[in-house]
Amino acid sequence: xxxxxxxxxxxxxxxxxxxxRWMWLWILTPIVAFVGLQIYRNRETLAPPVAEALAGIVNxxxxxxxxxVAPTGTPTVNPADRLDRAQIDWREGRIEQxxxxxxxxxxxxxxxxxxxxxxxxxxxxxGKQQEALRVAERxxxxxxxxxxxxxxxxxxxxxxxxxxxxxxxxxxxLEIDPNNARAMAFLAEAYxxxxxxxxxxxxxxxxxxxxxNSFEALRVRGLVAWLVEFDFESAEDYxxxxxxxxxxxxxxxxxxxxxxMIVGQANGDSQALTDALGLLSDVVEVNPxxxxxxxxxxxxxxxxEGNFSQAAxxxxxxxxxxxxxxxxxxxxxxxxxxxxxxxGAILSLQKAIDLGSTNAFHYLWxxxxxxxxxxxxxxxxxxEEALERSQRTQxxxxxxxxxxxxxxxxxxxxxxxxxxxxxxxPEADSGA
Numbered sequence: 113x114x115x116x117x118x119x120x121x122x123x124x125x126x127x128x129x130x131x132x133r134w135m136w137l138w139i140l141t142p143i144v145a146f147v148g149l150q151i152y153r154n155r156e157t158l159a160p161p162v163a164e165a166l167a168g169i170v171n172x173x174x175x176x177x178x179x180x181v182a183p184t185g186t187p188t189v190n191p192a193d194r195l196d197r198a199q200i201d202w203r204e205g206r207i208e209q210x211x212x213x214x215x216x217x218x219x220x221x222x223x224x225x226x227x228x229x230x231x232x233x234x235x236x237x238x239g240k241q242q243e244a245l246r247v248a249e250r251x252x253x254x255x256x257x258x259x260x261x262x263x264x265x266x267x268x269x270x271x272x273x274x275x276x277x278x279x280x281x282x283x284x285x286l287e288i289d290p291n292n293a294r295a296m297a298f299l300a301e302a303y304x305x306x307x308x309x310x311x312x313x314x315x316x317x318x319x320x321x322x323x324x325n326s327f328e329a330l331r332v333r334g335l336v337a338w339l340v341e342f343d344f345e346s347a348e349d350y351x352x353x354x355x356x357x358x359x360x361x362x363x364x365x366x367x368x369x370x371x372x373m374i375v376g377q378a379n380g381d382s383q384a385l386t387d388a389l390g391l392l393s394d395v396v397e398v399n400p401x402x403x404x405x406x407x408x409x410x411x412x413x414x415x416x417e418g419n420f421s422q423a424a425x426x427x428x429x430x431x432x433x434x435x436x437x438x439x440x441x442x443x444x445x446x447x448x449x450x451x452x453x454x455x456g457a458i459l460s461l462q463k464a465i466d467l468g469s470t471n472a473f474h475y476l477w478x479x480x481x482x483x484x485x486x487x488x489x490x491x492x493x494x495x496e497e498a499l500e501r502s503q504r505t506q507x508x509x510x511x512x513x514x515x516x517x518x519x520x521x522x523x524x525x526x527x528x529x530x531x532x533x534x535x536x537x538p539e540a541d542s543g544a
Contacts, residue, residue, distance in 0.1 A: 191217035191220040191221055194213045194214075194216055194217045195213075195214075195217060195221070195227070197213050198210045198213035198214045198217075198227075198230075201213065202230060202234075202360065203360060204360060205359070205360035205361070205362070205398050205399075206398055206399065207234045207237055207238070207360075207361070207362055207399055207402075208234075208238065208399045208400075208401055208402070210230065210234060211230070211231055211234035211235060211238070214227050214230055214231045214234070215231060218231065218247075222254060223254050223255060224254060225251060225254050225255045225258045225260060225261050228247060228248075228250055228251035228254050228261070229251055229260055229261065229264050231247045232244045232245075232247040232248040232251055232264050232265075232267075232268055233264060233267075235247060236267065236268060236271055236363075237361065237362050237363045237402070237404070238399070238401065238402055238403060238404070238433075238434070239402070239403035239404045239407075239434050239437055239439075240403075240434060241268070241271040241272050242272065242436075244268045244271065245265075245268040245269065245271070245272050247268075248264050248265040248267075248268035248269075249265065251264055251265060252265055257288060258288070259285040259286070259288040259289035259292045259294075259295055260285070260292070260294065260295075261285075262281050262282070262284045262285035262288065262295070263281075263282060263285040263292065263294050263295040263298050264298075265281045266278045266279070266281035266282035266285065266295070266298045266299065266302060267298045267301070269281055269302075270298065270301055270302045270305055273305075275302050275305050275306035276306070278298070278302040278305075279299060279302045279303065279306065282295050282296075282298050282299035282302060283299065285298075286299070291322050292322075293319045293320075293322040293323035293326040293328065293329050294326065294328050294329075296315055296316075296318055296319035296322065296329065297316065297319045297326060297328035297329040297331070297332045298328065298332075299315050300312045300313075300315035300316040300319060300329075300332045300333075300336070301332045301335065303315060304332070304335060304336060304339065304340070309336070309340045312332070312335075312336055312340065313336045313340060316329060316332045316333040316336050317333065319332070319333075320333060325357055326357075327353075327354040327355075327357040327358040327361070327364060328354075330350050330351075330353045330354035330357065331350070331351065331354040331364060331367065333350045334346075334347045334348075334349075334350030334351040334354065334367070334371070335347070337350055338371065344371065344374055344375050344378065345375065347371055348368070348371045348372065348375050351364070351367050351368040351371050352368060354367075354368075355368045362395045362398075362399055362402055362404075362405060363404065365391045365392070365394065365395050365405075366391075366392065366395060366402075366404050366405050366408055368388075368391060369387075369388040369389075369391040369392045369408060370388070370408060372384045372385070372387050372388035372391070373385060373388045373408075373411075373412060373416065376388065377416065385412075385416060388412065389409075389412060392405050392408050392409050392412065393409070396409065400429075401429075401433035401434075402433070403430050403433050403434040403437050403439075403440060406426050406427070406429050406430035406433065406440065407426075407427070407430050407437065407439050407440050407443065409423075409426040410423045410424075410426040410427035410430060410440070410443055410444070410447070411423075411443065413426065414443065414446070414447055414450075420447050420450045420451050421451070423443075423447045424444065424447045424448065424451060427440050427443055427444040427447060428444065430444075431444060431460075435463075436467055438464045438467045438468065438469045438471070438474075441460050441461070441463045441464035441467065442460070442461060442464040442469060442471060442473070442474045442477070444460045445457040445458075445459075445460035445461035445464065445474070445477055445478070445481070446473070446477050448460060448481075449477060449480060449481055449484070454481045454484040454485050455485065457477065457481040458478065458481045458482065458485070461474055461477055461478040461481060462478065465478065470501070472497075472498050472501035472502045472505065472507060472510050473498075473510065475494045475495070475497040475498035475501065476494075476495065476498035476502075476510050476513060476514055476517075478491075478494040479491040479492070479494035479495035479498060479514070479517055480513075480517060482494065483495075483517055483520065483521060486524075488520075488521035488524045488525050489525065491517070491521055492518065492521050492525075495514050495517050495518045495521070496514075496518070498510055498514045499511060499514040499515065499518070502514065
């Protein structure tokens with residue numbers, strides 16, 4: 113068997129002596145050489161347009177890549193203007209505006225103890241104690257070696273009734289700076305609130321020895337004179353000195369006004385009462401949402417003027433500014449009872465109790481409002497709580513009223529009352 117295979121070559125075929133491939137090579141070579149020579153001779157003229165064209169292509173490619181990959185940039189806040197405005201507001205007593213400006217730039221100045229300190233301090237002056245504590249913690253984070261940072265943390269902890277931690281924080285501040293009068297003043301206040309009256313007095317006096325013009329030390333010395341020594345005139349004098357040292361700080365004006373009301377009522381001094389009202393009015397004019405000043409104005413119109421409608425207006429402004437103010441919610445409930453709005457009083461007092469009120473008056477007023485609307489089953493637990501709390505603190509006025517209201521409710525609920533024995537009657541006790 114034979115396989116047929118194609119013939120690889122043709123026998124007898126002749127090639128052309130002229131190759132077209134070589135002919136084209138000889139034709140194009142001189143042309144390319146001539147063009148290259150012309151480009152070389154004119155390189156200074158041709159280089160810029162070529163380079164520009166190449167740069168444009170490269171830039172376009174880079175822009176396309178960056179647009180496709182990079183996120184849209186966010187504008188960076190320049191804190192300088194806000195900081196300057198906040199400083200001016202602080203010096204001129206517009207604490208609410210200053211705190212608002214400081215809060216806007218807080219993240220832009222993470223290591224500024226002064227800014228964090230003022231925000232925490234300002235929030236405390238507005239009665240926002242929990243918010244103040246959160247910022248005070250960040251003040252320590254801004255600089256753990258700042259005595260002022262630990263001092264303002266101590267003050268914030270004290271305002272949140274965490275007295276032991278407050279004392280520890282103030283002592284840490286004094287470890288860093290043993291002569292820090294501010295830290296001593298806050299330590300004295302924590303001692304006072306924790307029931308250590310002697311330590312509070314000696315620490316406050318030591319702070320004044322270090323710095324006789326410290327408004328913090330003058331203020332806490334006034335608190336000691338008021339609450340420990342019961343020397344109201346001396347307390348008023350200390351508060352006046354503190355206010356004179358820093359008239360831009362609302363809490364000093366508020367405490368001076370409070371003491372003027374106490375002294376004015378005790379001495380029948382109408383001028384002192386007028387001065388107190390003026391101070392409080394000035395505070396809310398510049399800081400219209402200051403809850404502590406609004407509470408004191410509500411107190412003034414309720415207890416001194418007997419103007420329940422005006423008192424309710426200020427107290428409603430207070431709870432609008434700070435819905436978590438136990439003081440304002442509780443007193444608003446009491447004023448609403450006087451206005452015969454017992455349903456509204458129940459709502460306000462329940463809010464104060466839900467917020468954690470430990471004030472026996474709030475429970476008494478709640479029981480009274482429930483009794484007024486005919487709901488003795490709801491009133492009794494609150495009256496019993498008021499009685500128990502007032503017995504622990506020996507508040508005789510609350511004890512007597514609570515017992516009277518409890519007897520009224522027991523009668524209304526059809527519960528038989530025990531017949532009093534001669535030994536249990538007031539007459540028998542008094543020997544009459």
